[in-house]
Every structure is written in C-alpha cells, then in structure tokens.
C-alpha cells in the first residue's frame with residue numbers, strides 16, 4: 001500500500017470532455033439523417049443532451065451513446081494540461097479514478113484508462129442502481145476528491161474540489177472550485193509547496 005495521500009479523480013467532465021465526445025459521436029452516427037443538424041457542445045443546457053442531439057428521441061438511445069465504442073474512440077482529455085498535470089500529481093499522490101456508470105460503459109472506460117493513463121493503477125468503477133450521482137459507498141477518509149457533480153462530493157473525503165465550468169447541473173456549490181487542470185496543479189502541488197517554504 002502506498003504512503004501517499006489519496007486523490008480520487010472523477011472521469012466524465014473532470015478527466016475527459018464527455019460533452020464533446022457525445023456530440024462528436026452523434027454527428028458521426030446521424031450525419032446522413034434528413035433532419036440532421038450538427039450538435040454543438042457549446043450549446044448544451046441539460047445533461048441528457050436533448051437540446052443538442054434532438055434525433056435521439058428516447059431514453060434508451062440516449063443512454064446507449066455512453067456505451068458506443070465511437071464515443072471512446074473520439075474521447076479526449078478535458079484540456080491540454082490534464083495529462084502532464086496528472087503525471088506530476090502522480091509523483092506526490094496516490095491517484096484513484098472513481099467513476100459511475102453502467103456495466104458496459106464501465107468496461108469501455110476501464111479500457112480507455114488503461115490505454116491513455118497507463119501509470120494509474122487504481123480505478124473504482126461504481127455501478128449503483130440507475131447511475132445515481134453518489135459516491136458515498138466509497139470510503140475516502142483523509143483523501144482529496146475532484147469531481148464535476150456536487151452530489152458526488154457529499155461523501156467523507158477531506159478536501160472536496162468541484163471541477164470545471166459552471167453548468168446548470170453543478171450550480172449551488174459553495175466550496176472549492178478549480179476551473180481547469182492548471183488550477184488543480186496550483187492548488188495541489190504549488191500551494192502546498194508555498195506553505196512548506
């Protein structure tokens with residue numbers, strides 16, 4: 001077991017740009033449909049994507065996008081600093097990816113993580129009923145947690161950081177916030193160093 005402090009990192013919209021991947025997948029799948037207009041990730045207002053992907057008319061089709069291999073082919077880190085900052089954080093912290101999904105989504109996520117973040121050994125893949133946004137079944141005592149959904153931060157982690165831009169589904173968070181991975185680095189590497197000097 002590592003002596004480093006644990007840092008639990010969320011997957012969708014914290015490590016990776018899931019909104020862009022969802023829109024790109026939709027644009028590939030529906031490009032030949034007569035009523036197709038390209039989905040623009042910047043226009044999103046709700047997390048079920050109806051606003052930018054109107055040809056996905058039922059719940060099952062919307063859900064299936066998260067298990068589509070195309071989604072994981074086009075999926076990218078959320079910003080250009082994500083990978084280099086994670087590598088630097090890995091020196092100091094025990095990184096653990098903690099994410100919620102369905103079994104098929106989690107299987108593809110695990111493979112994406114193995115290919116794209118080979119230096120991270122630990123994943124916690126949560127399948128909790130109907131993908132309820134809660135990670136409280138994981139013991140994060142003493143740890144730092146980064147996530148883009150406020151309800152996922154309601155467990156027992158010691159330092160809670162809400163990641164990313166403000167969206168309708170993450171309003172109402174009054175705790176710490178980091179807009180991007182540069183500010184995560186500043187908060188978790190540089191700020192601690194300043195305090196020690």
Ligand SMILES: [Mg+2]
Pocket residue numbers: 010011012013014147148149
């Ligand atoms: Mg997330």
